[in-house]
Amino acid sequence: DAGVTQSPTHLIKTRGQQVTLRCSPKSGHDTVSWYQQALGQGPQFIFQYYEEEERQRGNFPDRFSGHQFPNYSSELNVNALLLGDSALYLCASSSTVQLSGLFYGYTFGSGTRLTVV
Amino acid sequence: TQLLEQSPQFLSIQEGENLTVYCNSSSVFSSLQWYRQEPGEGPVLLVTVVTGGEVKKLKRLTFQFGDARKDSSLHITAAQPGDTGLYLCAGPEGTSGSRLTFGEGTQLTVNP
Numbered sequence: 009d010a011g012v013t014q015s016p017t018h019l020i021k022t023r024g025q026q027v028t029l030r031c032s033p034k035s036g037h038d039t040v041s042w043y044q045q046a047l048g049q050g051p052q053f054i055f056q057y058y059e060e061e062e063r064q065r066g067n068f069p070d071r072f073s074g075h076q077f078p079n080y081s082s083e084l085n086v087n088a089l090l091l092g093d094s095a096l097y098l099c100a101s102s103s104t105v106q107l108s109g110l111f112y113g114y115t116f117g118s119g120t121r122l123t124v125v
Numbered sequence: 126t127q128l129l130e131q132s133p134q135f136l137s138i139q140e141g142e143n144l145t146v147y148c149n150s151s152s153v154f155s156s157l158q159w160y161r162q163e164p165g166e167g168p169v170l171l172v173t174v175v176t177g178g179e180v181k182k183l184k185r186l187t188f189q190f191g192d193a194r195k196d197s198s199l200h201i202t203a204a205q206p207g208d209t210g211l212y213l214c215a216g217p218e219g220t221s222g223s224r225l226t227f228g229e230g231t232q233l234t235v236n237p
Contacts, residue, residue, distance in 0.1 A: 012167070039223065050213050050227030051168070064224050098167050102223055113158050114225070116167030 012117035033101030131228035148214035
């Protein structure tokens with residue numbers, strides 16, 4: 009059973025460029041969330057996609073955008089890259105089927121390490 | 126925004142020792158989760174605690190949710206080098222509950 013797959017694993021970009029990161033969720037999961045994890049810190053929520061729409065968004069600028077496809081896979085796009093965008097970008101999948109109205113956790117991918125120079 | 130504070134930030138111990146890491150908040154959470162993250166990997170869910178006062182055991186790991194659902198602890202008995210990693214606590218926020226806020230983590234190193 010394949011878990012969450014992210015590509016590429018590593019990426020180096022120059023300031024001002026644009027980048028697209030990709031994610032395939034775990035089989036049976038229909039919701040994809042993206043997190044940014046700076047070195048030495050916990051992940052921070054960027055946004056969440058369900059039914060091909062952005063459902064929730066964290067405190068990130070509009071340079072960060074995303075998309076979800078009919079097969080539930082997702083992309084994260086970042087425009088006008090800044091040095092501060094260097095981080096590990098994590099994709100997390102989950103199912104909208106929840107027990108007792110509680111959220112029981114994500115399955116994370118291994119992440120894409122983005123370095124902006 | 127609900128914040129989670131973890132302590133200690135770093136912990137280096139010898140194999141066989143016991144340890145406890147803490148996750149505290151001034152806010153009430155409907156549930157809390159613990160993840161472990163190894164270098165170059167994404168976080169892996171260890172446990173979800175949902176009831177105030179709940180204690181869950183996973184082999185040598187014991188997780189406790191505070192009575193007021195504002196804090197949690199992770200206790201590891203007889204730590205092994207394979208326990209090395211970043212331990213993260215996380216709690217749901219937002220209307221759907223599936224948006225998580227994470228603590229900054231406890232970096233645990235168990236030396237052979």
